[in-house]
Amino acid sequence: MGGDQGPIPVVAGMARVAKKDPDVTFVVHGNKDELKKRIKKYKSLTDRCEIKPTTKVISMDTKPSSALRNGKDSSMWSTIETLKTGLANVAISCGNTGALMATAMLNLKKAPGVTRPAIACLCPSPNASGFNVLLDAGADIKADEKDLLCYSIMGSKFAQNGLQLNKPRIGLLNVGKESHKGRSEIKAAYDLIAEHEEPNGYEFVGFVEGTEIFSNKVDVIVTDGFTGNTAIKSSEGAARVIRNQLRQAFAHTLFSRIGGFFAYTSLRRFFKRIDPRRANGGVFLGLNGIVIKSHGGSDAVGIEAAIDLGVKLARSKSF
Amino acid sequence: MGGDQGPIPVVAGMARVAKKDPDVTFVVHGNKDELKKRIKKYKSLTDRCEIKPTTKVISMDTKPSSALRNGKDSSMWSTIETLKTGLANVAISCGNTGALMATAMLNLKKAPGVTRPAIACLCPSPNASGFNVLLDAGADIKADEKDLLCYSIMGSKFAQNGLQLNKPRIGLLNVGKESHKGRSEIKAAYDLIAEHEEPNGYEFVGFVEGTEIFSNKVDVIVTDGFTGNTAIKSSEGAARVIRNQLRQAFAHTLFSRIGGFFAYTSLRRFFKRIDPRRANGGVFLGLNGIVIKSHGGSDAVGIEAAIDLGVKLARSKSF
Numbered sequence: 001m002g003g004d005q006g007p008i009p010v011v012a013g014m015a016r017v018a019k020k021d022p023d024v025t026f027v028v029h030g031n032k033d034e035l036k037k038r039i040k041k042y043k044s045l046t047d048r049c050e051i052k053p054t055t056k057v058i059s060m061d062t063k064p065s066s067a068l069r070n071g072k073d074s075s076m077w078s079t080i081e082t083l084k085t086g087l088a089n090v091a092i093s094c095g096n097t098g099a100l101m102a103t104a105m106l107n108l109k110k111a112p113g114v115t116r117p118a119i120a121c122l123c124p125s126p127n128a129s130g131f132n133v134l135l136d137a138g139a140d141i142k143a144d145e146k147d148l149l150c151y152s153i154m155g156s157k158f159a160q161n162g163l164q165l166n167k168p169r170i171g172l173l174n175v176g177k178e179s180h181k182g183r184s185e186i187k188a189a190y191d192l193i194a195e196h197e198e199p200n201g202y203e204f205v206g207f208v209e210g211t212e213i214f215s216n217k218v219d220v221i222v223t224d225g226f227t228g229n230t231a232i233k234s235s236e237g238a239a240r241v242i243r244n245q246l247r248q249a250f251a252h253t254l255f256s257r258i259g260g261f262f263a264y265t266s267l268r269r270f271f272k273r274i275d276p277r278r279a280n281g282g283v284f285l286g287l288n289g290i291v292i293k294s295h296g297g298s299d300a301v302g303i304e305a306a307i308d309l310g311v312k313l314a315r316s317k318s319f
Numbered sequence: 320m321g322g323d324q325g326p327i328p329v330v331a332g333m334a335r336v337a338k339k340d341p342d343v344t345f346v347v348h349g350n351k352d353e354l355k356k357r358i359k360k361y362k363s364l365t366d367r368c369e370i371k372p373t374t375k376v377i378s379m380d381t382k383p384s385s386a387l388r389n390g391k392d393s394s395m396w397s398t399i400e401t402l403k404t405g406l407a408n409v410a411i412s413c414g415n416t417g418a419l420m421a422t423a424m425l426n427l428k429k430a431p432g433v434t435r436p437a438i439a440c441l442c443p444s445p446n447a448s449g450f451n452v453l454l455d456a457g458a459d460i461k462a463d464e465k466d467l468l469c470y471s472i473m474g475s476k477f478a479q480n481g482l483q484l485n486k487p488r489i490g491l492l493n494v495g496k497e498s499h500k501g502r503s504e505i506k507a508a509y510d511l512i513a514e515h516e517e518p519n520g521y522e523f524v525g526f527v528e529g530t531e532i533f534s535n536k537v538d539v540i541v542t543d544g545f546t547g548n549t550a551i552k553s554s555e556g557a558a559r560v561i562r563n564q565l566r567q568a569f570a571h572t573l574f575s576r577i578g579g580f581f582a583y584t585s586l587r588r589f590f591k592r593i594d595p596r597r598a599n600g601g602v603f604l605g606l607n608g609i610v611i612k613s614h615g616g617s618d619a620v621g622i623e624a625a626i627d628l629g630v631k632l633a634r635s636k637s638f
Contacts, residue, residue, distance in 0.1 A: 063499055098500075124560065138494055141502050175457055175548045180382055181417075183460050183545065210552025214560045223549075226502065229494045230546050231553040233529025238554035241443065241533045242561050249589035250582060259582025263568070266575035270568035 001030040001057040001075040002095025004297045007038055010094065013303025014049070015042035017311070024311055027082050029054050029075040054078045058099045060296060067099035068106055076100060080107045083289045090310035092281075094294045094303070101139050101284065101293075108287040116140055116147040117286035118225070119293065120158050121232055122309075126216045129163040134213060134221045137282050138229035148172065148189035148222055149196060154285040155220040156202035161316040162283070162309070165219055167201055171208030173223035173231070182207070193222070243271070281306035283313070290314060320349040320376040320394040321414025323616045326357055329413065332622025333368070334361035336630070343630055346401050348373050348394040373397045377418045379615060386418035387425055395419060399426045402608045409629035411600075413613045413622070420458050420603065420612075427606040435459055435466040436605035437544070438612065439477050440551055441628075445535045448482040453532060453540045456601050457548035467491065467508035467541055468515060473604040474539040475521035480635040481602070481628070484538055486520055490527030492542035492550070501526070512541070562590070600625035602632070609633060 001007060007030055014026050025048045028035050032053040039045045056074040058067050071077045076095050083091040084107050093100050101117070110117060118136035125132040135155050136143060143151065152170050159168035172190060174182040179190070190207065197204050205218055210231055213221050223231070250260040250267075260267065284291040290313050294306035320326060326349055333345050344367045347354050351372035358364045375393040377386050390396045395414050402410040403426050412419050420436065429436060437455035444451040454474050455462060462470065471489050478487035491509060493501040498509070509526065516523050524537055529550055532540050542550070569579040569586075579586065603610040609632050613625035 061497055126560070126563075141494060141500075173549065175460065175545055178380055181460075210549040210554075211556040211559070213553050214556045226494055227546055227549050230492065230529045230542075230550050234532050234550040234554045235529075235557035237530040237533045238557050239561060240530070241445070242558060244445075246565070246589055249585040252585045252588070256582040256585035259578045259580070259585070261578070262581060263575040263578025266568040266571045266578070269571070270564055 001054070002059070002093060002296075003294070004060070004094070005299075007031075007035055009299045009303055011035070011038040011042070011045070012300035013298070013307060014039075015044050016300055016304040017307045018042070018044040018048055021311065024048075024307070026050070027052060027079075027088050029078040029082070030057075052078050052082065058096050060096050062096055062099050064098040064102035067096065068102050071099065071103060076103055077107075080104050080289075080291070083291070084108055089314040090290045090292060092292045092294060092303075092306055092310055094296055094298055096296075097138065097282075097293055100291070104284055104287055104289070104291045108289045108291070111286055111288050113150075114154070114286035115150045116143060117284055118143075118147075118151050118154060119282040120155060120285050121228075121282050122162075123213055123221075123232070123235075125214050127219065129165065129219075131163060132213065132215075132219055132221060133159050133163070133168075134223070134228055134232065135285065136223065136225035136228050137232055138225045139284065141224070141226045143185070143224035145185045145188035145192050148185070148224070149192040150286070151222045152193045152202065152204075152220070153196065153200050155222060156200055158283065158285055159219050160201070162313055163219070167203050168219040169203045169205050169217075170220045170222060171205050171212065171218035173213075173221055173227060174207040174209065176209065177207050179207075189222075281309045283309070320373070321378070321412060321615075322613070323379070323413070324618075326350075326354055328618045328622055330354070330357040330361070330364070331619035332617070332626060333358075334363050335619055335623040336626045337361070337363040337367055340630065343367075343626070345369070346371060346398075346407050348397040348401070349376075350374075371397050371401065377415050379415050381415055381418050383415075383417040383421035386415065387421050390418065390422060395422055396426075399423050399608075399610070402610070403427055408633040409609045409611060411611045411613060411622075411625055411629055413615055413617055415615075416457065416601075416612055419610070423603055423606055423608070423610045427608045427610070430605055430607050432469075433473070433605035434469045435462060436603055437466075437470050437473060438601040439474060439604050440547075440601050441481075442533055442540075442551070442554075444533050446538060448484065448538075450482060451532065451534075451538055451540060452478050452482070452487075453542070453547055453551065454604065455542065455544035455547050456551055457544045458603065460543070460545045462504070462543035464504045464507035464511050467504070467543070468511040469605070470541045471512045471521065471523075471539070472515070472519050474541060475519055477602065477604055478538050479520070481632055482538070486522050487538040488522045488524050488536070489539045489541060490524050490531065490537035492532075492540055492546060493526040493528065495528065496526050498526075508541075600628045602628070 082088040120135040121137040122131040282293040439454040440456040441450040601612040
């Protein structure tokens with residue numbers, strides 16, 4: 001219920017997954033009549049959805065603390081509870097990120113050894129898997145050296161299970177590659193992450209810069225949530241400007257329109273590859289359960305990607 | 320001398336500017352014989368260059384502290400000194416950013432009222448000027464609320480003089496628009512920047528997110544140097560991936576090649592618009608003198624853009 005467009009794209013996304021994956025079933029939380037009506041529209045969803053009726057909706061501007069105090073009858077709370085009781089294997093929400101993290105933390109608790117949970121995001125990359133993992137993408141605004149080590153271990157595990165990598169390469173985000181650069185906690189984290197390489201099955205490649213987030217020099221990029229969130233959003237902003245300018249370029253002259261006609265399938269493939277909806281879904285790491293935060297403005301394709309990711313992680317037994 | 324490719328692209332960039340702008344002259348610092356030979360290759364540079372011979376070169380991995388101790392006979396030091404003595408109106412370097420900032424700080428001193436100098440970067444935007452200003456892009460790794468206010472005032476002045484804006488719109492970078500989000504110094508800066516709107520001739524639009532760095536909702540984006548540097552570099556990385564994938568898309572099939580042929584001029588215009596070299600040049604703000612840091616890997620086109628920017632700022636009397 002809590003996404004920008006309510007349940008419409010959510011149910012449409014479920015239907016897309018249901019059509020291709022016969023073993024997935026859904027527990028849906030929110031206004032019963034509305035959900036029933038929506039679900040009826042899709043043949044693929046027949047007999048595969050259970051509705052948990054709830055009355056409250058956590059809005060996008062609700063503070064996390066208020067979501068904990070007053071959120072008990074909300075669709076968000078009910079979603080997390082279903083995961084806690086074992087009725088669901090994955091919880092997915094398009095709602096308020098801060099409220100979702102707080103609700104998940106309170107109900108699911110931190111996993112053993114975790115200092116601070118984090119949100120992992122998939123970034124398009126030329127690596128074989130097609131993606132790099134960046135964390136923390138915004139669960140918290142700060143991280144000390146122990147948290148950054150914790151992120152390295154969680155990110156490495158996520159890359160092993162979500163991207164099927166044997167020995168993920170971890171990079172620590174900094175403003176330069178030289179060892180004298182950066183804030184003190186980042187320099188301290190450098191040593192800690194290097195020390196813990198062996199037992200955790202990752203390869204530490206050292207400091208990486210923002211330019212390398214989308215490169216094949218690394219599989220996992222570790223940073224605090226403030227920096228990670230800004231890096232992801234800035235890149236999205238840059239990609240949006242480029243897409244718009246490319247569309248304008250093709251509409252500009254008769255020749256360019258003819259060119260666009262001939263290059264249509266290639267351009268479509270190109271736009272699909274850089275489509276940010278494909279990488280939708282921030283995964284909460286460090287909790288006792290798999291929680292995925294889908295973009296608030298997600299359409300059916302975005303929701304589908306988030307569910308696909310959740311299914312993949314739930315099927316990977318060691319996650 | 321200190322850029323990735325030494326003086327070759329520097330002199331080539333000077334020649335490009337000299338050809339179109341008859342009133343610009345140059346003071347060049349470095350190996351005398353090498354520079355003389357290089358300059359001779361360009362007719363447009365005849366009788367317009369003075370060479371200051373120097374022996375040392377500050378390398379890219381020199382620490383700022385060591386550049387101050389041992390840098391006196393370097394091309395970098397000599398460049399800043401020429402600005403200090405008034406022989407030049409602008410100093411431009413492709414060398415080590417940290418060393419350049421330290422050398423400039425020591426020799427030029429902070430301007431009155433400045434708490435912390437900053438580097439301002441131009442980001443492509445759909446605004447009429449074609450650019451937004453982001454600062455700090457990496458002069459320092461931290462900034463408190465007073466520094467962020469200082470950046471707002473300097474950034475506003477820079478936008479007035481460099482982009483000819485009457486009343487620049489200032490945005491403070493944060494992980495969300497809601498007032499409860501972000502680190503404590505950012506919340507404190509919000510109030511300070513709002514209070515100082517009137518006397519400084521800017522309009523404060525409040526918190527902006529990374530997605531808006533390249534938007535027309537704002538003219539100046541204010542943040543600390545760690546975040547700003549990461550935002551710029553992440554966007555560069557994303558843009559690079561997109562450019563490569565677009566090139567691949569057009570090479571993919573015969574049809575797409577035909578399409579590329581017809582759309583050639585539009586595509587060329589597109590690639591020119593998103594060319595990062597056009598926005599080359601980080602401007603050091605808050606010092607007694609105009610210093611521009613060009614990208615270390617700049618080619619002649621990038622150097623030309625940095626010199627053009629310097630000329631524009633030097634001619635704007637109030638800067």
